[in-house]
Amino acid sequence: xxxxPFPEKIKIGGHDYQVLRVKKFPKRARKxxxxxxxxxxxxxxxxxxxxxxxxKGLEILLHEILHVLEAEIYPKLKLRESxxxxxxxxxxxxxxxxxxxxTFKPKKSLGQFxxxxxxxxxISPIKPKKSIGEFxxxxxxxxx
Numbered sequence: 001x002x003x004x005p006f007p008e009k010i011k012i013g014g015h016d017y018q019v020l021r022v023k024k025f026p027k028r029a030r031k032x033x034x035x036x037x038x039x040x041x042x043x044x045x046x047x048x049x050x051x052x053x054x055x056k057g058l059e060i061l062l063h064e065i066l067h068v069l070e071a072e073i074y075p076k077l078k079l080r081e082s083x084x085x086x087x088x089x090x091x092x093x094x095x096x097x098x099x100x101x102x103t104f105k106p107k108k109s110l111g112q113f114x115x116x117x118x119x120x121x122x123i124s125p126i127k128p129k130k131s132i133g134e135f136x137x138x139x140x141x142x143x144x
Contacts (some may be wrong), residue, residue, distance in 0.1 A: 021050035038062040063088035
């Protein structure tokens with residue numbers, strides 16, 4: 001597998017789309033539902049929520065690509081949102097299972113997939129602090 005950064009741009013139907021990982025979506029994005037991605041056809045920008053794992057981000061990117069394909073190349077399809085979700089999920093599963101998708105480098109500031117584990121994967125042992133003893137006493141020789 002190829003390890004690379006999350007894509008910053010993608011060509012769809014001959015058009016260059018910028019891909020942005022964001023905390024907030026533009027005001028034009030739909031309101032009232034969980035928002036993980038958004039495609040702005042006019043500005044040719046695809047927004048992907050930055051706090052998802054790289055693999056989930058790629059599935060969201062595939063979902064938004066399907067919206068762009070429908071809007072720009074196949075407008076007669078008139079897919080429902082549930083159909084786009086199922087197609088993106090299925091396409092991601094096939095490509096991922098067969099090794100066609102690259103792995104993405106996690107951001108160093110987040111550690112491994114934002115889990116608190118350092119990017120190098122090495123975890124330091126935790127050193128015990130002074131024993132508190134029984135019932136919160138600061139003495140290690142608490143009497144019972």
